C-alpha cells in the first residue's frame with residue numbers, strides 16, 4: 001500500500017507530520033533559527049529509540065508538500081540507520097525503517113545461507129594495523145566475520161587509531177555491521193625501540209650488539225638497539241641471558257658500560273620493532289624491575305582517557321599482576337562515564353598473575369590468554385595447560401575468554417597455515433573459548449582475509465564435531481552463585497539450555513537489558529544458537545564477545561508476549577526463521593514492576 005509518508009503542514013505556531021494516508025502521527029517538534037535567520041523545523045516520529053527525522057528549512061507562512069528524501073533520515077539512538085528516506089513509500093517500508101530489527105549483515109547472511117544451527121559460535125577478534133586499516137580492508141574483515149577490532153596502543157599514533165575507530169563506526173552505521181572495538185594498553189614491560197624506522201633487523205650467531213637506554217638524534221649506530229626502560233642498564237648483569245620475544249632471538253650479556261649493555265648473539269634471528277625483552281639469571285626470570293613497574297603507566301592512562309572519549313567497548317589491560325589494578329580501572333571508568341559501559345579485560349601474560357588468577361578474573365569482565373608474553377615468562381611447554389586452566393576458570397566464573405597470539409603466525413607470510421597452527425586453533429575451539437584473536441596475521445600480514453577465513457572454517461568444523469560428540473554433552477557446570485536471585489537466573493538458563501539440547505530446539509531467544517541472562521546461556525555452550533535481543537547499541541556490541549550469542553537490537557515493549565510476537569514476525573519477514581521452528585525463550589526481568597512480583601519463566605514456542 002503506497003502512502004504519503006509525511007507532509008509537513010505549518011501554521012505560525014505548530015508543525016505536524018501527516019503520515020500514512022493522511023493520518024496524523026504524533027510528532028515531536030522543535031524550532032530553531034539559524035545564523036542566517038532562517039527558521040528550521042525538525043520533527044521526529046517513531047517509538048523508543050527508533051525514529052524518523054524530518055529536517056526542513058521552513059518557508060515562513062507557507063504550506064508545503066512532502067519533504068524531499070534528502071531531508072528525512074531514520075535513526076536508532078545516535079546511529080543513523082538510513083539516510084534519504086523517500087517521503088512517499090509503502091506502509092511496510094515505513095515500518096521497516098522505523099521498527100527494523102537490527103542485526104548485522106554477516107549474521108543475517110549466515111543465518112539465511114547456512115541455517116542457524118550451523119552458524120559460527122566462536123567469535124573472532126582482529127588486531128588492526130597497517131595491513132588492514134583502510135575502509136575497504138576493514139570492510140573485507142567485517143565481511144569475513146570480524147566481531148571485534150583490536151587497537152594495540154603499543155603501536156601507531158592516537159590520530160592513526162582515531163581514524164580506524166572512525167572507519168569502523170562508519171562501517172557499522174552505513175553498512176550494517178556490528179564490529180565492537182577493543183583497546184589494548186601498552187603496559188610498561190621492557191621492550192626494544194622501533195629500530196630507527198626499519199621493519200626488522202637480523203642478528204647473526206656470535207654477532208655483538210649493544211642494547212642501550214641512550215637517545216639518538218640521527219640514525220642508530222649499527223648493531224644497536226634502544227631499550228624503552230631507564231633502569232635497564234642498571235638491572236642487567238654480565239652473564240645474564242637477554243631473551244627477545246620469548247626466545248625468537250637470544251643474547252649473552254658480556255658487560256654493562258654506563259647506559260650501554262654489550263651482548264653477544266647466542267641464538268640468531270629476526271629482531272622486530274618494539275619486541276619484548278626479558279632477562280634471565282641462573283635459569284630464572286629476573287623480575288626486580290618489572291615488579292616495580294606500574295601495570296598502567298602514565299601513557300596508558302592517557303590512552304585510557306582516549307579510549308573512554310572515543311567510546312570503545314572494551315579495554316584490555318596488559319601485564320595484569322593483581323586484581324587491584326582492574327578494580328581501580330573499573331572504578332575510574334565508572335566515574336568518568338557513569339553509564340559504565342566499557343568492559344575491562346585482564347590479559348594473562350605476567351608470571352605474577354598466575355598466583356591470583358581466580359581473583360583477577362572475578363573482578364574483570366573477561367580475560368585474554370596472551371600467549372605471546374606469557375610464553376616469554378613461563379616455560380613454553382606450560383603454556384597449553386595454563387590456557388586450558390584460564391578457559392575453564394572463565395567459563396566457571398561466567399566471563400568471556402579470548403585466546404591470543406600466534407594462532408596462524410605463518411600466515412603473516414604464507415597464504416595457508418601450517419597443520420600445527422590449524423590444530424592449535426582447533427584446540428582453542430574445542431576448549432570452547434569465546435574468542436580467537438589474530439595479531440600480526442591481520443595487523444601486518446600479507447593475508448588478513450585468508451587468515452580470518454581459516455579461523456572461520458576451523459571454528460565451524462570443530463563446533464560441528466563438538467555437537468556430534470555425545471560424550472562431551474551434559475557435563476553439569478558447577479554452581480556459581482549463592483544469592484537466591486542470581487541462583488534463579490543461573491538455574492533458569494541452565495535448564496533452558498538443557499531443554500534446548502534435549503528438544504533439539506532451533507534457537508534460544510533471550511530478551512536481555514544488560515546481557516546478564518545472555519551470558520548465563522552462553523556459559524552453557526548449548527547446541528543451538530542464542531538470539532540475544534537487547535535495547536542498546538552498547539550492550540549489543542558487548543554481546544559480540546561471547547560464544548554463541550547472535551546480538552540483535554530491538555526496542556522492547558511492555559510485555560514479553562508482545563516482544564515474542566514482534567520478534568517472530570520480524571525474523572520471519574526477514575527470512576531468518578520460518579514457521580514451525582522451535583524456540584526456547586527466556587528473559588531478564590524487563591520491567592521494574594516485574595522485579596517485584598514476577599518470577600522468570602522458560603517458554604517453549606513454535607514460530608507461527
Ligand SMILES: Nc1ncnc2c1ncn2[C@@H]1O[C@H](COP(=O)(O)OP(=O)(O)O)[C@@H](O)[C@H]1O
Nearest residue numbers: 127128129130152154155156372439440443444
Ligand atoms: N597500530 C599498528 N601500527 C603499526 N603496526 C602495528 C599496529 N598494530 C600492530 N602492528 C604490527 O603487528 C604486529 C603484531 O601485533 P601485536 O601482536 O598486537 O603486537 P606486538 O607484536 O607488539 O605484541 C606488531 O608487532 C606490529 O608490527
Ligand SMILES: C=C(OP(=O)(O)O)C(=O)O
Nearest residue numbers: 349370371372373404405
Ligand atoms: C596479546 C598479547 O599482548 P601484546 O600483543 O600486546 O604483547 C600477548 O602477549 O600475547
Ligand SMILES: [K+]
Nearest residue numbers: 154184185186
Ligand atoms: K598491548
Ligand SMILES: [Mg+2]
Nearest residue numbers: 349370372373
Ligand atoms: Mg603481550
